[in-house]
Amino acid sequence: MPTDPKYLRDFACFQNLTEDQMAAVARLATAVCYPPHHILFREGEPGERLFFMLKGEVEVLYQIGAADQERVDIVAGEEIVGCSALIKPYVYTATERSLTEIEVLEINAGELRQLMEEDYALGYTIQQQALSFLMDRIIDLRLAR
Amino acid sequence: MPTDPKYLRDFACFQNLTEDQMAAVARLATAVCYPPHHILFREGEPGERLFFMLKGEVEVLYQIGAADQERVDIVAGEEIVGCSALIKPYVYTATERSLTEIEVLEINAGELRQLMEEDYALGYTIQQQALSFLMDRIIDLRLAR
Numbered sequence: 001m002p003t004d005p006k007y008l009r010d011f012a013c014f015q016n017l018t019e020d021q022m023a024a025v026a027r028l029a030t031a032v033c034y035p036p037h038h039i040l041f042r043e044g045e046p047g048e049r050l051f052f053m054l055k056g057e058v059e060v061l062y063q064i065g066a067a068d069q070e071r072v073d074i075v076a077g078e079e080i081v082g083c084s085a086l087i088k089p090y091v092y093t094a095t096e097r098s099l100t101e102i103e104v105l106e107i108n109a110g111e112l113r114q115l116m117e118e119d120y121a122l123g124y125t126i127q128q129q130a131l132s133f134l135m136d137r138i139i140d141l142r143l144a145r
Numbered sequence: 146m147p148t149d150p151k152y153l154r155d156f157a158c159f160q161n162l163t164e165d166q167m168a169a170v171a172r173l174a175t176a177v178c179y180p181p182h183h184i185l186f187r188e189g190e191p192g193e194r195l196f197f198m199l200k201g202e203v204e205v206l207y208q209i210g211a212a213d214q215e216r217v218d219i220v221a222g223e224e225i226v227g228c229s230a231l232i233k234p235y236v237y238t239a240t241e242r243s244l245t246e247i248e249v250l251e252i253n254a255g256e257l258r259q260l261m262e263e264d265y266a267l268g269y270t271i272q273q274q275a276l277s278f279l280m281d282r283i284i285d286l287r288l289a290r
Contacts, residue, residue: 062287072287087276093284120265127272131232134279139238141286142207142217 003029003105011052011105012078013129021122028111031103038098040081043069045092047085050109054078056102061095069095073141080133085109086126148174148250156197156250157223158274166267173256176248183243185226188214190237192230195254199223201247206240214240218286225278230254231271 005026008014014022029052034040040051043063058081060073072094075081084093086109116123150171153159159167174197179185185196188208203226205218217239220226229238231254261268 060287064288072290083276084280087280088273093280094287116269120269124261124265124268124272127269127276128233131228131272131275131279134276134283135229135232135238138279138282138286141283141290142205142239143209145217145286145290 002027003031007031007105010054013052013080013126013133016125016128017122021119021125024115024119024122025107025112028108028115030106032106034098034102034104036098036100038102040096040098041092042095043092047082047090047092047109049082050085050107050112051081052079052105052107053081054103054105056104057099058096058102059099061097063095073137074099075137080130082109083130083134086113086130147172148176152176152250155199158197158225158271158278161270161273162267166264166270169260169264169267170252170257173253173260175251177251179243179247179249181243181245183247185241185243186237187240188237192227192235192237192254194227195230195252195257196226197224197250197252198226199248199250201249202244203241203247204244206242208240218282219244220282225275227254228275228279231258231275 003026005022008022008026014025017025041049057074057076059071060075061069062072064070081096082092084091116126148171150167153167153171159170162170186194202219202221204216205220206214207217209215226241227237229236261271
């Protein structure tokens with residue numbers, strides 16, 4: 001279900017897009033609220049959806065050896081969840097599940113990747129944002145060790 | 146000092162570039178070996194250089210509070226060192242220092258950013274690689290907690 005492009009303006013990561021680019025992304029996006037304990041995706045599944053989270057908290061779970069899934073991180077607030085859907089080989093590297101109610105913009109990742117490769121300027125801008133989120137996450141993880 | 150474009154072929158992250166793109170990047174690059182204990186850059190400095198490391202180990206140091214700099218990570222092997230030189234506001238987020246002799250391709254980051262914005266297809270390809278390196282680093286850090 002396409003989203004009103006105006007909704008994208010709430011996200012810092014879309015603010016450098018042109019009107020046309022924002023409209024193109026909005027066509028692939030659905031604004032959704034999920035309750036707590038909703039599994040967004042599972043480790044090893046194909047990266048079919050990307051979640052631009054506006055509000056809430058998501059836990060990151062890994063299968064480590066034969067043990068049960070273990071929580072290795074929590075992401076909160078304005079974040080890109082499921083970044084591995086943008087990175088080859090486009091397979092989720094973790095299971096992610098909402099801890100609170102979350103407000104997300106859910107985007108068809110395959111169609112977004114196609115759009116990013118048809119319009120490299122758009123692709124470049126979105127990648128810049130993803131890089132910035134990942135770098136912040138690295139800093140947080142390093143400081144938390 | 147420009148590098149022979151052939152040298153770039155040793156790096157997985159340049160293998161999707163065209164001949165022309167590889168030649169353009171090679172013009173900004175210098176192949177260098179540094180001895181152990183060489184400081185590549187310091188936290189808070191402008192991100193002027195990017196290092197595509199081929200061999201060796203680099204330690205990542207943070208200033209945490211008023212304490213001395215503390216090692217928070219080690220990166221080794223084929224890696225992009227100094228990724229924050231590609232991410233706004235282009236300021237190094239850590240100090241990085243060689244632990245062993247290292248073999249790097251040193252690239253003028255300002256000129257590379259300009260090239261990436263003039264040729265978004267090139268920018269897209271390099272950012273894909275940077276995303277991939279950062280994602281691997283996140284997985285390692287999460288598993289090491």
